[in-house]
Amino acid sequence: xxxxxxxxxxxxxxxxxxxxxxxxxxxxxxxxxxxxxxxxxxxxxxxxxxxxxxxxxxxxxxxxxxxxxxxxxxxxxxxxxxxxxxxxxxxxxxxxxxxxxxxxxxxxxxxxxxxxxxxxxxxxxxxxxxxxxxxxxxxxxxxxxxxxxxxxxxxxxxxxxxxxxxxxxxxxxxxxxxxxxxxxxxxxxxxxxxxxxxxxxxxxxxxxxxxxxxxxxxxxxxxxxxxxxxxxxxxxxxxxxxxxxxxxxxxxxxxxxxxxxxxxxxxxxxxxxxxxxxxxxxxxxxxxxxxxxxxxxxxxxxxxxxx
Ligand SMILES: [Zn+2]
Numbered sequence: 001x002x003x004x005x006x007x008x009x010x011x012x013x014x015x016x017x018x019x020x021x022x023x024x025x026x027x028x029x030x031x032x033x034x035x036x037x038x039x040x041x042x043x044x045x046x047x048x049x050x051x052x053x054x055x056x057x058x059x060x061x062x063x064x065x066x067x068x069x070x071x072x073x074x075x076x077x078x079x080x081x082x083x084x085x086x087x088x089x090x091x092x093x094x095x096x097x098x099x100x101x102x103x104x105x106x107x108x109x110x111x112x113x114x115x116x117x118x119x120x121x122x123x124x125x126x127x128x129x130x131x132x133x134x135x136x137x138x139x140x141x142x143x144x145x146x147x148x149x150x151x152x153x154x155x156x157x158x159x160x161x162x163x164x165x166x167x168x169x170x171x172x173x174x175x176x177x178x179x180x181x182x183x184x185x186x187x188x189x190x191x192x193x194x195x196x197x198x199x200x201x202x203x204x205x206x207x208x209x210x211x212x213x214x215x216x217x218x219x220x221x222x223x224x225x226x227x228x229x230x231x232x233x234x235x236x237x238x239x240x241x242x243x244x245x246x247x248x249x250x251x252x253x254x255x256x257x258x259x260x261x262x263x264x265x266x267x268x269x270x271x272x273x274x275x276x277x278x279x280x281x282x283x284x285x286x287x288x289x290x291x292x293x294x295x296x297x298x299x300x301x302x303x304x305x306x307x
Contacts, residue, residue, distance in 0.1 A: 052291040053298075054173045054217075056083045059287060061090035061223070061254025062124070063279020070111060076283050077115050084286060085172075086117050086149075086156070090254040090276065091124025091183065091223030093145075100131035102140045109144040118152040120177075121145050123166060124223045124254065125185030134188060142166075161203045164196070169207045175289050176215040178207050182234055184224035184255045194233060201237030212245050217289050217296055224255045225264070225275070243268035248296040250274065250287070257281075259301070272297060277304065 058080045064070045080087060093108040094100070105127065112119050123129075123141055131137035146165055149158060161167040169178040180200045187193050208218075220242075226235035242249050251273040259282075260275035274297075276285050286300040 054175060054289045054291055055085055056081075056286060056288045057086050057088065058084040058284040059088040059090060059221075059252055059276055060279045060284035061276045062092040062257055063089075064093070064108065064111075065095040065278070065280055069280045070107070073108075073111050073279060074114065076279070077111060080115065080117070080284060081286065082116070084117060084284075086154070087115050087119040087284065088179075088221050088252070089119060089121040090221055090252060091122050092126045092254055093121075093124065094126050096126045096130055100127060100133070100137040100140065102143075105140040105144040109148070112148070113151055115152075118149045118154040118156065120149045120168060120179060120221070122179045122221055122223055123181050123183060125183040129183045129188065130185040159207075161199065164199050164203070167200065167203045169203070171211055171215060173289075174215050174291075175217045175219060176207060176211045177219045177221065178204060180204075180220065180222040180234070182222040182224050182226065182231060187230050193230065197231065197233035197237075200234045201241075204237060204241055208241055208245055216247055216291065218242065218245065218247070218249045219287075219289070220249065220251045222251070222253050225253055225273070239265050239268045239271075242271055246270060248272070248293070250289075250297050252276065252287075254278075261299070274299065277301065 060076065063076075064073045077087075089112060094104050098104070112121065123145070128134055128137045128141055142165075147160065149156070149168075156170045156172060158168055158170045164181060166181050167179060169176065171177075180203065181196060182200060204220075220238070224231065226232075226238055228235055247270065249268075249271045251271055253273065253275050256275045257278035258275065259277045260273065262273055263269050263271060264273050265271050274285070274287075276282075282304040283302040286302060288298040288300075290296055290298055
């Protein structure tokens with residue numbers, strides 16, 4: 001999506017910050033050993049609950065859209081809690097209106113590279129598909145963001161699709177993470193859209209084939225929602241494969257700018273979808289994956305400029 005939510009205020013509301021509900025969390029060291037348990041929600045500390053937490057990570061999207069959001073993003077990156085083992089940016093690193101000049105990619109990459117922990121990024125439509133010259137924009141994206149996580153000396157065994165390097169996956173503590181190039185925006189090339197979606201379906205198939213028996217949770221990362229209109233190929237593949245998988249799945253996306261939490265696929269009710277707040281109105285979302293089947297995904301929306 002190209003345009004930010006109308007009336008977005010960049011000012012951080014101190015009241016919101018003070019009252020936002022923080023979930024209990026386990027701070028995990030790089031060794032994977034839980035080192036500290038904190039209960040910040042005002043509820044009773046429950047060690048048994050916390051023991052079920054497998055890992056925590058941060059996710060953001062659709063930022064920076066304005067000059068002011070560069071400074072905001074710098075702050076957000078610096079303030080990502082230490083218990084977030086890694087960070088995802090689900091695409092749209094620019095507003096849709098300004099031309100796709102290389103300096104934007106370079107500047108955003110510099111801001112994101114300041115993250116203390118590995119950051120993975122997938123493309124959005126504003127920095128590629130919807131650019132006046134998508135091929136040129138793709139060159140800039142590839143140059144500055146392809147294999148972005150390799151900037152950190154991490155131990156995650158990341159796999160990348162041979163035909164489509166921006167599609168990645170890794171397994172960590174019985175959770176399978178899979179990133180896809182699925183953007184919104186206009187269909188500028190029907191053939192390219194079909195090929196890419198088929199490759200995405202393939203990528204999902206291969207990852208589930210390798211890992212489905214070894215993991216208890218799957219996290220899907222994509223910029224856009226798999227609608228039936230022009231993203232139907234991926235939608236069908238996603239629903240049928242994840243329905244067969246059967247265990248809890250989290251679909252994390254951006255593009256819409258306004259928080260949404262629902263189960264949009266009636267055929268596959270094991271898929272929970274979260275549309276993250278646009279980065280200008282909220283700090284990166286913290287997601288904790290739990291081994292507790294009654295609440296496998298725990299969300300902390302942290303600071304927001306509007307409630
Ligand atoms: Zn978008």
